[in-house]
Amino acid sequence: MTLLSALARRAEIPVFAVIGTRGLGLAESLRRRPGLRLVDSPRHARVLLVAGAVDGAQKQALERLHAQLPAPRGTVWWQAEPLFARGEVVTGDDPMPAIRAAASADDPDQRPDVPPHPWQGIGPHGHGGRGMMGGNPYGRPMAMTADDIRDGLALDAYSARFGPFLPMLPPGLALDLTLQGDVIVSADVASAPFEQGPQGDAPDLCAARMLRLMGIGPIAARARGALLALPQGSGMRRRLAAWLRGEQVSETPDPLPAALPGLEWAEAVLWLASFPPSRLRAACMERHAA
Amino acid sequence: MIVATLALLLALPPLIWAAAMFDRIGTGRGAIVMGPIRNGAALMLRPNTETEAPDRLNRLLAPGWYLALALVGLSVVPLAPGIVATDLSTGLVLWGACEALTVVVVFLHGWSPNAPLPLIGAYRYVAIGLPAMLLSMFVLIGAALPAESLSVVEVVEAQRGLWNVVRQPLGLPLFMALGLAITLRGPFDYADGAELAGGTSAEESGPALALWQFARASMLVAFSAMAAAAFLGGHLGPVLPGPVWLLLKTLAVMAATVAAGRFFARMPPARMLTFLWVVLLPLSFVSLALVGVEVLE
DSSP, X not given: OHHHHHHHHTSOEEEEEEEOBTOHHHHHTTTTOTTEEXXXXXXXXXXXXXXXXXXXXXXXXXXXXXXXXXXXOEEEEESSOOSSXXXXXXXXXXXXXXXXXXXXXXXXXXXXXXXXXXXXXBSTTSBSSBTTBOOOGGGOOOOEEEEOTTTOOEEEEEEEEEOSSOTTSOTTOEEEEEEETXXXXXXXXXXXXXXXXXXXXXXXXXXXXXXXXXXXXXXXXXXSHHHHHSOTTSSHHHHHHHHHTTOOOOOOOOOHHHHSTTOBHHHHHHHHHTSOXXXXXXXXXXXXXX | OHHHHHHHHHHHHHHHHHHHXXXXXXXXXXXXXXXXXXXXXXXXXXXXXXXXXXXXXXXXXXXXXXXXXXXXXXTTSOSBTTBOSSOOTTHHHHHHXXXXXXXXXXXXXXHTTOOHHHHHHHHHHHHHHHHHHHHHHHHHHHHHTTTTSSOHHHHHHTTSSSOHHHHSTTHHHHHHHHHXXXXXXXXXXXXXXXXXXXXXXXXXXXXXXXXXXXXXXXHHHHHHHHHHHHHSOTTOOSSSOHHHHHHHHHHHHHHHHHHHHHHSOOOOHHXXXXXXXXXXXXXXXXXXXXXXXXXXX
16 A cells, blocks of 8 residues: 555646636646646546636536545636635646645535435336436436437437536537437537637647547647548538648637537537637527527 | 466566556656556545446446456467467457457446446447457458468467568558557547547546556557467567567557557547448458468469
């Protein structure tokens, strides 16, 4: 045990970054910092880093995310107003000392460990669905068969909210999706992506985000194979090529509820990442205003 | 047989360490040698996570099964003339079974936490895994044809004159596609990719995650040793003793697999499925047909 702890003391700190308003550049600057490692899942993290201000409307989502970090866990608010009384606030440019301190902190639970909704007790098995399927026990939607939008086969449709802090989606974007397997059959925007400012649209940053979803780095992308991996006809190749050349992209996406259905998860995620955050935000805000 | 088993078990941990080091090279993170050990130790000290209504038994067993498949697959590779842990006349079939069961194990790993992103990873992996396994079967039959045997020992012996990598140039690159698929890497990582926040591993933490990563690295070692035996003449080579040759070739295939995983971009799964069935599988038929013609002559 002592050998393990001695080795573990000098390990990289796994950090899950929640990206708030103007936090994209902040989080990206940490990617190559020695001593920490940004992870894709809160389950893999020791420290929750909130980079940039998070809207008060997302407080509950953030509290739930905090609960998903296995205890003991620590929290750091970097250039962000704390939404709950856990962890340390950093206003400067270097969150490293605070992250190191958080790596030995032990935040108490922020939310009680109970289901978010009561058991509903409707229907023959009490889960509110038909037969053994469907329904909304404890507020968790269960899959229920519905016709596939592509070939009409009756497959399980699963509805849930994805976001606002999922690392593969633009930060702040929350989508109410219905999925059949990994095909999106309906989509609605629950909240628009956070404002990222002009540095959020920087070509190298946008390209890096997209390439990360494809499992490669910017050096491999110079060989142009990355472009061939993208589907044709969706404009993704054009936009990634422009970013790789160092050019700004100013295309605005179609409204998401019309554009996403029919896409597979991986395709949809790449498509969303192929627009600059400011244009995506504009497209989502227009719809909210309408 | 006992000597070979002991040698494999002793060689595996350093090779897994080497695999983890290869994964760090070029990432700009430093601590190439000690980094994996330190991070592994830190992970061992973290708690496992509970999910809601998981399939507990399968969740517990999946990483262990994955490791077991890597070990069984590795056991058919001869270390030197006459030294092999599992001396089967159908060694290639046993290896093929390990490949196929990997799909089942990765599926169980994604299924068991009862969460959406791991489950999507699990289903996608099955869809991609099937054609990838088929491909490797054709390629391995190609390697077995000149030896007129399914025994890996015979396949190595048949390469005394000429290595299969020269005789069947398509074989090794196509087999590498399988290697990327069963080690959940780069262009074939449809189970644990970044677009699913870690996919089948998204809900894992602590020792369970550490064991999964250990098993994944073991599978890379097993695949590399198998590729070295089937295409690069295994333990054959001048001057140096057989096991050293096998070790060097295994390390070379490991490095090449890691590099290929970093170089090729991951396509959306539908596109990869088309690419596998329409391009790579026919290529493996062509490779097999060419080997057949060569053997007939």
